[in-house]
Amino acid sequence: MSTLLRQEIFKLRHQNIAWITMLFNILVMTIFAVFAKLKPEWISAKGQIMNGFNSTMFLAFFLISVTATIFASEFQYGTIKALLYRKYYRGQVFASKVLTLLLYSILNYILIFGYTLLLKVVLFNNVNLSGKAGTTTVLGHLGLSLVGAFVGIWMILALVLLITNLFKTSAAAITIGILGYFAASLLQLAQAIAIEKWTWLKWNxxxxxxxxxxxxxxxxxxxxxxxxxxxxxxxxxxTLIFLALAYVIFKKRNV
Incomplete structure (x- = not known):
């Protein structure tokens, strides 16, 4: 299992998108930070710091793409056969890929947190991290914002893994993943009205x-x-249900 995990990490490290994701996030954060510095009347520095300089939304798109391709590419190029014909069980192959995605996503959120603090120190000494922000502090809100984004995106990523294994293609998974990412906010009003009328719908x-x-x-x-x-x-x-279904499909599908 440890060998599989090292192999998956190695493959991800050598994919351009893995590094593009990090560099793009740094670029986006820097742009928003510079705008907040130059045009404080347009963009609130405090608000930007609390939300990680709007980086989590862009990170979500990249994580969905990486997740959709981590299985699809194996089937597309036939390399999945080499994995399954060796001594590894399908459960080990599936788990190694999910763990790789988990570690990669955690790394990206840590990068956002660290770079946010760096931008704050370099450009916004006037913003107090321990200053009040709602029921918590600026730093506390940043932490909650990133934790919330992580929890939210992993439900989407689990669904993307399910769709990828169901249709053997990354295109459908990426489309559904992106639509799912925006669905909660786009349907917020309609959903709130429906839940108010039929309380059981809150479990959807x-x-x-x-x-x-x-x-x-x-x-x-x-x-x-x-x-x-x-x-x-x-x-x-x-998230666990979607992952379990994705594994069941992966375990039964022909290669």
Whole structure:
């Protein structure tokens, strides 16, 4: 298993998109930071710091793409046969890829956190990290924002893995993943009205996509009809269900 994990990390390290993702995020964060410095009347430096300079949205697109291709590329180029014809079980192959994605996503969120603090120190000495920001501090809001984004995107990534293994293509998975990423916000009003009328609808996966936003904005519980711990738990459960279904499909599919 450890050998498989090292191999997956090695393959990801040698994919251009792995490095482009990090460089693009740094570029985007730098651009927003410079704008906030030069045009404080347009962009709030404090708000930018609390939200990681808008980097999590762009990171989501890249993570969806990486997730969609990590399995699809193996089938596209036939390299999956080499893996499965060796001594490894399908469960080990699947787990090594999921763990690689998990480690890669964690690394990116750590990079965003660290670079946000660096930009703050270099450009925004006037912003106090321990200053009040709602019910927490600026630094606390940054942490909650990144944790929320991580929880939210992993439910999407699990769905992308499911779609990739179901259709053997990355295109469908990327499309559904991106649509799913925006679905919660696009359908927020309609969903809130429906849940108000039929309370049981609050258990639907689209509502659980609000978990990430609710972590940093607890007032969303009035719309989701869940406490923050409950909706986070629901999001994690859906993530595990999607991963389990993806594994079942991967285990049964022909190569």
């Amino acid at each position: 996966p689209l509502n659980m996509l609000n978990a990430g936003a609710q972590i940093s904005t607890p007032d969303l519980h009035e719309m989701t009809h869940f406490s923050t711990p409950m909706i986070v738990t629901g999001s994690v459960v859906y």
